[in-house]
Amino acid sequence: MLRFALLVFALSLFFPLFANPYWLRLLSSAFLLSSLSYAHNLLFYQLGYPAFGGIAFFGLGAYTFSFLYSQNFPLMLSLLSSVLVPPLFSLILLPIMLRLKSHYFAVGTLALQVMLMEIVENIELFGGTKGYALNLSYNANIIAYYLFLLALLSLFLLTLFLEKSPFGKTLKALKEDETASLTLGINPIPYKLSMLLLMSMSLGFLGGAFSLWSAYIDAPTVFNPLLSVKIFFILILSMNFPIYGPFSWSLFFEVLFETLWSNFPQAHGVLLGLGIMLLILIFPKGLRWRKS
């Protein structure tokens, strides 16, 4: 399975050479969604923290990139800043939020997402309600494709590493019983913080790459709560399949959404909703794939 996955990644490297713009956009979109899912899983699957508002870091990355790039900062510096600003922001706020558990944590991060959305929409310096339109003179969608692929490969390998390594085993122990872990000499703080930083960095990077890809961002797009719903739906389905699940389901949904949208433009939302409800009924605990 791993060899097959690595082969898919290798082939993806050459995809832009022969694919038409439609398929390139579809695959970019699938890479973005799966990367977002893997990034959210760093807290959700690994530590049991459902960051429903985690998309706030994506938005923050997108705005950091767009703001700096529109001020004529170089592309690489703008992108680097989109990676660094979200973890700095998370360091200020989330050590407090990591004291919250389960649904309290979920609601807390959601509040963060709404708060950031309100801030950027009401400050003209950040584009206000108009957002940012970026003037990109080169083939930005190809660069974005490779950035999404890089993010996906990195997050996939990180997930694989966490599944096998002692670091990942410690995360499992903390997720399954933090009190017992404490009595066995495990200090949870470095583990929680490192996962939080990794998640916010990844989401920030994806936000920056998204700005480059779409050339236009506004608050409702990059702080979109529906994107969180989509991500968590994928994560629930991938619950027992954390290595390959997020990518497989993201690809499946992107193709499904595209097919429904092109064939049933009036009813694609309803059909997609019905499909999601059916899947939840059929796989209420996600697809099971676990060693016995």
Add this chain to the structure above:
Amino acid sequence: MEKVLEVVEIKKAFGGNKVLEGVSFSADAGKVIGIIGPNGSGKTTLINIISGILKQDSGKIFFMGRDISGEKAYVRARSGIGRTFQIPRSFPSLTVLESLQLVRMHSGKDVSVEHVLKKVGLYELRDRYSDKLSLAQRKRLELARTLMLKPKLLLLDELFAGMNPASIREIYEVIRSLKEEGICIIMVEHVLSALIPLADELIVLANGRLIYRGDKYRAFEDENVRRAYLGEKHPSFGM
């Protein structure tokens, strides 16, 4: 004899409910102290406070002569305080072997995983996931995990509860060997038939107070203990 633990005037309340009201005692190396008492007397709360899971409202805890009252649970564990739980708290997605390796990694203690597994009788089950173990096996796993801390003090919360007589006999031998190694063991236990032969002394808690400490055979001759267990007007008091 080396004093391992000293608990001084520990008080704890949850809201208006006073669970511990000034409990003090000490424990030496190589001794087994049994803590008994009616339900709600504060036994598990006391274990939680000594292991650092709960913070006392007032009072001090000294471990090997060092004040650990403000230390976090994981620091206490690394310094050699191991504990088990009333209901075993294992990690379902880790195997027996992985659980022990994890403790060794975090405690930094040079303890042989194989030796500990053999000692508690889990060597053959080392590759089994802990959610596939029976209750008695999970209790052994908890004990094994604490042994990976190279403990000087073991806090065992109802270790024998839910075990069959054969398992109790096997664990009994393990506890005895730990005692001989000089580990101080504090056992909260309801299975008195298993506790009494092991314990050097008994402590009886009732309503958050220490009402008896001393000879294990004389505990139930003590009027305070009988009153705590049987009530004020029990006929055996001759009232």
